Amino acid sequence: MITTRHHLRLGQAITLLCAITLASERALAAPEPSPSAEALLRAYPDHLSRIEGNDLVWRDGTRMPISDGRSTKDFDTLLDHADIDDMLLMPYRPGPPSGAPALNEDPGRVRYEPFFSKMYGDCRKGGVTAHLREIKWLPQWGGGTLKITTVNGVADRLEAVGRDLAKLPESFKKYLVPAAGTFNCRLIAGTERRSMHAYAAAIDINTGFTNYWLWAKAGGGTIPYVNRIPFEIVKIFEDHGFVWGGKWYHYDTMHFEYRPELLGRRGD
Numbered sequence: 001m002i003t004t005r006h007h008l009r010l011g012q013a014i015t016l017l018c019a020i021t022l023a024s025e026r027a028l029a030a031p032e033p034s035p036s037a038e039a040l041l042r043a044y045p046d047h048l049s050r051i052e053g054n055d056l057v058w059r060d061g062t063r064m065p066i067s068d069g070r071s072t073k074d075f076d077t078l079l080d081h082a083d084i085d086d087m088l089l090m091p092y093r094p095g096p097p098s099g100a101p102a103l104n105e106d107p108g109r110v111r112y113e114p115f116f117s118k119m120y121g122d123c124r125k126g127g128v129t130a131h132l133r134e135i136k137w138l139p140q141w142g143g144g145t146l147k148i149t150t151v152n153g154v155a156d157r158l159e160a161v162g163r164d165l166a167k168l169p170e171s172f173k174k175y176l177v178p179a180a181g182t183f184n185c186r187l188i189a190g191t192e193r194r195s196m197h198a199y200a201a202a203i204d205i206n207t208g209f210t211n212y213w214l215w216a217k218a219g220g221g222t223i224p225y226v227n228r229i230p231f232e233i234v235k236i237f238e239d240h241g242f243v244w245g246g247k248w249y250h251y252d253t254m255h256f257e258y259r260p261e262l263l264g265r266r267g268d
């Protein structure tokens with residue numbers, strides 16, 4: 001080695017040294033952090049342990065790839081072939097809406113299904129039913145009962161939502177009662193995808209005052225945005241970790257689902 005170094009001229013030595021330094025820096029450099037994986041780690045600490053390279057590591061040792069390596073996906077591909085990295089590409093904005101969502105702005109509709117199936121269970125195999133609990137929905141307004149998952153404390157959280165909603169004036173009752181459903185083990189109409197209803201982590205409020213993009217879609221043009229749900233209701237759900245389908249371009253104003261990662265929340 002020493003002999004070799006003696007034969008190198010100074011310029012060559014410096015060039016070689018720089019090349020070695022660059023290579024070692026590259027080798028030591030951590031992979032780009034994934035905001036999506038980091039938000040999930042914060043939101044679901046009971047389930048998730050850490051990020052290792054391109055793996056999201058669960059507490060039971062299960063590993064899921066964060067990126068599938070595909071950097072450009074069109075909108076339909078994002079929905080049909082999402083990876084973990086894609087789930088938070090579109091930021092969800094809590095608080096009063098600032099107008100109609102932009103074209104295809106659907107924060108939360110991009111879901112990596114193996115992630116939610118592992119967390120809440122696979123409803124086709126009875127994995128979700130095992131975690132259901134019955135709760136009373138707005139009992140003072142005769143809201144009846146709902147079955148919702150206990151995973152991630154969703155049942156407790158929805159009960160807390162109900163307690164806060166019950167403090168609103170009675171004029172709000174018509175939007176909330178009767179609720180249109182929670183658990184439903186079926187695919188989203190016209191797709192091969194599952195909604196958060198398949199995991200019993202979502203609720204539809206009364207359909208009587210709600211709007212759904214498919215009802216308004218006419219002739220293949222842009223979808224006119226329509227909403228009749230007061231923000232007071234949305235705010236209470238957001239405060240407890242639920243996002244609202246009324247903030248989607250493909251809106252579904254009756255729909256709320258538990259997605260703390262989209263609200264920047266820490267699981268507790």
Ligand SMILES: [Zn+2]
Pocket residue numbers: 197202203204252254255256
């Ligand atoms: Zn729904």
